[in-house]
Amino acid sequence: MFRDDEMYPPPAGSRDDESREVEDDANDILDDVFGSEPGSPAFGGGGANDEYSDIPRLREKHETEGYRDGVTKGKAETVQKGFDEGYSLGAVLGLRIGKVLGLLEGVWGGVRSVKDESEVWDRERARLEVLVKEGREELRTESLFGAEWWGEDGIWKYDVPGEGGEVVWEDVAKAHPLVVKWEGIVDEEVKRWGLDLKIMDNRRGEDEVAERDATDKILDTPAQPTTGVQKKELAW
Structure with a gap:
């Protein structure tokens, strides 16, 4: 006779359930040995990676903010100082x-106004026109502050009289080779045409005198604004 379980075998699903129960029991036994306690930290990769990934971002953020703060502070401390020194020198040179x-153009304008069309006056008009154009070209800002006369640190390359003692910006401007050249040319033209420049000084009003007093303060500003520095240490 056949037994009931032989005639009616259990469905396949019931065998799978039994095998799962056996595996679960085995896992429970191993979990008692190797499993984590309820309060143990999880070793999954998700949370830790998120936490560590913030460090480079924060570091970059702080470096950027520090760089900007440093630039801002550096501008406030050095750019203003350089502007002050450069302004004084620029004012004196100007x-x-x-x-x-002004004198060259004045002489040229005076000669052009002469109605004499002779060859002598035509030659003088042409000569002065060339002289004025050359003066405008050589006395441009780019020429005055060119690398030929100034180092990268802003220090003049030409000799300035009295460098052993206190040097003011007026000394630096007066000794500039281009200034020396063209002031010499102007002196020759003044003598050539018999001009009396003292007349202009006698016609100055009170406002001009006050303006000149303010200008004198700039002219007398030391070219070594920082106490104890020498020429080679001055940078602007």
Whole structure:
């Protein structure tokens, strides 16, 4: 006779359930030995990676902010100082160059106004026109502050009288080779045409005198603004 279980075998699903129960029991036994306690930290990769990935981002953020703060502070401390020193020198040079060009253009304008069309006057008009154009070209800012006369650190390369003692910006401007050249040319033209420049000084008003007093303060500004520095240490 056949037994019931032989005639009616259990469905396949029941065998799978039994095998799962056996595996679960085995896992429970091993979990008692190797499993983690309820309070143990998890070793999954998700949370830790997220936490560590923030470190480079924060470091970059702090470096960027520090760089910006450093640049801002550096500008406030050095750029303003350089501007102050450069302004003083530029003002003194501008006064001398303005006088040179003003006198040259004045002489040229006076000669052009002469109605005499003779060859002598035509030659003088042409000569002065060339002289004025050359002066404007050589006394441009780019020429005055070119690498031929100034180092990369802003220090003049030419000799300045009195460098052993206190040097003011007026000394630096007056000794500039281009200024020396063109002031000499102007002096020759003044003598050539018999001009009396003292007349202009006598016609100055009170406002001009006050303006000149303010200008004198700039002219007398030391070219070594930092106490104890020498020429080679001055940078602007």
